[in-house]
Structure formats: C-alpha cells, structure tokens
Amino acid sequence: MSVNGRFLLELVLLAGFSQTVWSQSQPSAAEIIRRSVATNTADWKAQLLYAHREADTKSTIDATNRATVHSSKTYDVMMIEGSPYNRLIAINNEPLGAKQAQQEERKFHAEIQKRHSESPTEREKRLSAFRSERSEEHLLMEQMAKAFLFKLVGEEKLGNLDCYVLDAAPDPNYTPPVQKARVLSGMKGKMWIEKTQFHWAKVQAEVIHPVEFALFVAKVKPGTSFELQQSPVGSVWLPCQFIENVNASVLGVYSMRSREQERYFDYRPNGFPKDKANLSSVRD
Structure with a gap:
C-alpha cells in the first residue's frame, strides 16, 4: 500500500475513532x-429574588403579515410583601410626564401601605392567587419535558455560549394533565441548552396542527409560535425576551392574529427586606 493510501486509511480510522469518542462523551x-x-x-x-424592568409591546397582525403596534409600556417590577407589583414608568419608550409620574408614585406608595395593613384573610387571598399562577407556570415547564420526543441534533454558539441543540417533536402518547397543557400536543420545538450548567438559553415552539380549548369555543392554529431567551444574571439565568405570535379563532368565526413581545432587563435584588422572609411561601 502506498504512503498516500496508508495515510488515507489512517485518516478514516482516526475519524471513526474520534466520532466514537465524541458520541461517548456526549450526553444523551x-x-x-x-x-x-x-x-x-x-x-x-x-426569579423571585430579583426586581427588574419589563417592556411590553402588543401588536395585531393583518392579512399581509404586517404588524401594527397598539401599545408599548415599560414597567418596574418588584416584590412587595410576597407578590409582584408592576409600576408603570414609560409609554412608547418615552418616560412618563411629570403629572402621570406623580400619579404612579402615589399608586405605588398606596399599594405598599395597603399590603402592609391588609388582614390575614386578604393577605392569604393575594398570595394564594400568586401561588396558583406560579404553580401553573411550573406545571407547564415540567410538561414541556414530558410532551415531546427530543433529539440531539448538534451544537451551536449563541453569542459566546456553547449550546446543545435539540429538536422536539410531539409525543403521540402524551396525555395533557390540564387543559392549558393541551397546546403542547400540537407543537414542535427547538431548544438551545448551555453546555456547562444546562441552562435554557433559547426555546422556540410553534403550533403545527390546530388545538381546541375552552369546550371547543377557541382554537389555536398553525402560525402560533413562542420564543423564550434567557441570559446570565449572577449565578442564575433569567428571561431576557419572550415573543408570542398567536393565530386563533373563536367559535370558528372570529379570527385573531396578534404578537406580544416582552423584554426583561435591569435585574437587581429586590429592595424590600420583608419580602425575603415571605418568598418561601410562594417559591416552591
């Protein structure tokens, strides 16, 4: 065998060996x-340990796929006595005028006083509503892992982050435990998972066949999609953007196409010391 022939053969063998080592070191x-x-x-x-700012933009989508913005508001979001409060600070990316800023300041301090002086029954009602909302979020997050069949399709850089990339196809055997999880059975998705600590860097999902809700009154259709992006904040990763495109119909007649974009930024520790003692009641 010629030198070139041996060289090519060794390259093939080495490539095969490298592929074996790579796949063995790669988690499933x-x-x-x-x-x-x-x-x-x-x-x-x-998330409950941090205050942040949130910019919400709501749009409608017409037949030509053109988006028309109807509202854009920015809030300062903070925990007060165990549940969040959204303080309006800007409209259409412009700070509030002096008069409206003063109104929001008064509303903010009134809410602090209200929560400090509420009865045990009122307090439990408020915290219970927040716990229910958090429980629903957690359930849907858990169901994402159960509703799909995942396939590792490679690795990719997101900015300077090394990520595993996984495709997610609907599991035909999945049975949603609650109505809101039904939408997962009609979706496919893709995930970018940071390789070192396995944080979710980006998650995309889109509806691929219609899913009915609310006793068949509403139907979510293809064209509905979601995208979540997260980034490091200290030792944890928190949301930095969420985009939701909705294509739905009600009673088979009324159609609705909309887009909501939420940006999360300026994370900092919550500034109300009492809240740190109250977080345990809503965190889990």
Whole structure:
C-alpha cells in the first residue's frame, strides 16, 4: 500500500475513532433534558429574588403579515410583601410626564401601605392567587419535558455560549394533565441548552396542527409560535425576551392574529427586606 493510501486509511480510522469518542462523551438527549429541567427549575425559583424592568409591546397582525403596534409600556417590577407589583414608568419608550409620574408614585406608595395593613384573610387571598399562577407556570415547564420526543441534533454558539441543540417533536402518547397543557400536543420545538450548567438559553415552539380549548369555543392554529431567551444574571439565568405570535379563532368565526413581545432587563435584588422572609411561601 502506498504512503498516500496508508495515510488515507489512517485518516478514516482516526475519524471513526474520534466520532466514537465524541458520541461517548456526549450526553444523551434524555440526560440533557433531565439536567436542564433541574437547572431551569432552580433559575425559575430564583426569579423571585430579583426586581427588574419589563417592556411590553402588543401588536395585531393583518392579512399581509404586517404588524401594527397598539401599545408599548415599560414597567418596574418588584416584590412587595410576597407578590409582584408592576409600576408603570414609560409609554412608547418615552418616560412618563411629570403629572402621570406623580400619579404612579402615589399608586405605588398606596399599594405598599395597603399590603402592609391588609388582614390575614386578604393577605392569604393575594398570595394564594400568586401561588396558583406560579404553580401553573411550573406545571407547564415540567410538561414541556414530558410532551415531546427530543433529539440531539448538534451544537451551536449563541453569542459566546456553547449550546446543545435539540429538536422536539410531539409525543403521540402524551396525555395533557390540564387543559392549558393541551397546546403542547400540537407543537414542535427547538431548544438551545448551555453546555456547562444546562441552562435554557433559547426555546422556540410553534403550533403545527390546530388545538381546541375552552369546550371547543377557541382554537389555536398553525402560525402560533413562542420564543423564550434567557441570559446570565449572577449565578442564575433569567428571561431576557419572550415573543408570542398567536393565530386563533373563536367559535370558528372570529379570527385573531396578534404578537406580544416582552423584554426583561435591569435585574437587581429586590429592595424590600420583608419580602425575603415571605418568598418561601410562594417559591416552591
């Protein structure tokens, strides 16, 4: 065999060996998802420790796919006595005028006083509503891992982050435990999971066949999609953007196409010391 022939043969053997080593060192899709769910749950719980700013933009989509913005508001979001409060600080990316800013300041201090002086029954009612909302969020997050069949399709950089990339196809054997989880059975998705600690860097999902809700009154159709992006805040990862495109119909007659974009930024520790003692009642 010629030198060139031996060289080519060794390259083939080495390539095969390298591929074997790579696949052996690569965690399975199931292991990546398992570890990422645990990491993301810890990140989700840590959200309560941080105040942040949130810019919400709501648009409608016409037949030509053109978006028309109807409202854009920015809030300062903070925990007060165990549940969040959204303080309006800007409209259409412009700070509030002096008069409206004073009104929001008065509303903010009135809410603090109200929560400080509420009765045990009133307090429990408020916290119970927030716990229910958090429980629903957590359930849907857990169901994402159960509703899909995941396939590791490669690795990719998001900015300077090394990520595993997984495709998610609907599991035909999945049975949604609650009505709101039904939409997962009609979706496919893609996940970018940071390789070191298995944080969710980006999650995309889109509806691929119609899903009916509310005793068949409403139907979510293809064209509905979601995208979540997260980034590091200290030792945890928190949401930085969420985009929701909705294509739905009501009673088979009224159609609605809309887009909501939420940006989350300026994270900092909550500034109300009492809240740190109250977080345990809503964190889990």
